[in-house]
Amino acid sequence: MDSGEKKPAPDLSIDVGLVEQLLVHFLREEISSAGFSRAVLGVSGGIDSAVVAALAARALGEKNVLGVLIPYRESNPESEAHGRLLCESIRIPHARVDISAMADGYLAQVPAADRLRRGNVLARCRMIVLYDHAAAERALVLGTSNKTELLLGYTTQFGDSASALNPIGDLYKNQIYQLARHLGVPSPLIEKAPSADLFAGQTDEGELGFTYEMADRLLYLLVDERYSEEDLVRAGFEREFVRKIVGRIAATQFKRVPPIIAKLSHRTVNQDFRYLRDWGR
């Protein structure tokens, strides 16, 4: 049956109106079923947190969503400016917590820490700030990792990946852009190059070594459409790129699962003690 023809690029177009409806319902119901009515999230000035904030404002009401700007002294000032612009445009309250003293208090003790370690420390400091604000606000922390980042493991474990619930974790980066335009996210946030802003001049694509556009297409075919390596090569991807991505997914699986527990008893948490979070409502 295989004609040997190169398959067309997959169409990742989503029905943005339908997705908005579903995610608004998701936030409303999963937050209320946990006994909450409010949410907090880190607003980075990027597109992912902008989309989550806009969805949360629609789901819970603007007053029930707190955007937290969490700059470090080396952060690009544009990130904070874009974060403010976002909060103002969707009319959610925001707080600002500078983590320079907090992070430097620790980093001064580990002068040998390289860029990766320092970036992880910043991401985990932000997590502490968000969870503390959630406790103060009686709110849940919303996650802002998209499907591309989750699959590539391009997240800090227990840092930016930490959340109570994540509305956009099943949307590829390309689909986040579609949703952002639909939700009216301010254009400067949509047009700039995606960056984790963990060090000066960082861009996601520069650090990853490939474009989101290529990664999204490959991941969609691999994960959603269950293409094999051979199918992907036949579809026009270079074998080396395919192997790089597949290897990266497997190597970062630890970031996508809860910690593993040594089984000793007859019934072990997460192994054969199995309940949903929504248990006992």
Add this chain to the structure above:
Amino acid sequence: MDCRVTLAQINPTLGNLERNFELHTAEIEAAKRAGSRMVLFPELSLSGYFLKDQTSEIALRLDAPLLARLAERSREISIAAGFVERSPEGRLYNSIGFFEDGALVHVHRKVHLVTYGMFDEQREFAAGDRFVAFHSKLGRFGFLICEDLWHVSSAYPYFLADVDALLVHSCAPGRGVAEEDGELSSQRVWQTLLTAQALTTQTWVVWTNRVGWEDGIFFSGGSRVIDPFGRVKAQLGGLETGRLDVDLSSRDMERARLMTPLRRDAKPWLLEQSLVRFRTQN
């Protein structure tokens, strides 16, 4: 079989039998007020769906007080509701019960348990082993639970038994948001399957699906009634709870069967021969 039926598209609370019973009671009362003779609830309507280890904890024997209380409410209106059944041998089944005139009169145990992708039913449940049509004072019916509908062999016994309606109950998760589909692609597939069954069995097809979320998985509602010509008679939306009152008429069924006499021309013995050959060859 001319009667009004009510599809109760509810959002049960996971594992909370008592709260869900109250929800059923409210829907039953509303259906009675609407003049319905039968009210239908989704798959596992009394328990919720992704029960995992809760499955055995909330299982009900057929003589359980909760089911007796539900039966009590069926004196003025027939009721189809879903629950985890614990058999006398201790097996657990994903069951739908039909309650009428104060008694539980028929139980269908889901035959085709889904165990792939996000589903793990064979871990929790034993499989039913039959499709038996049953008589109600309202007509003759056959139950299908969710995946049962996907297997072409499931509805055929009901076709042969001359049922008036296929009663399909599900907890169908919504998925597939591609722009080109114009709706959830999973809902499009359900519509196709339901229509095909209505056309090939020439019966009413009544699909009661639930709504709501369980740990990030969304049940996509869209409960609907398909007439014996394969047309959507009425349907609910996909996001909200709701009630749908629909009048089923036997005259529509007679006309469909007159215009396309599939029943007259059916040759079930060919299937029988094929099955005998299949059995001896495998």
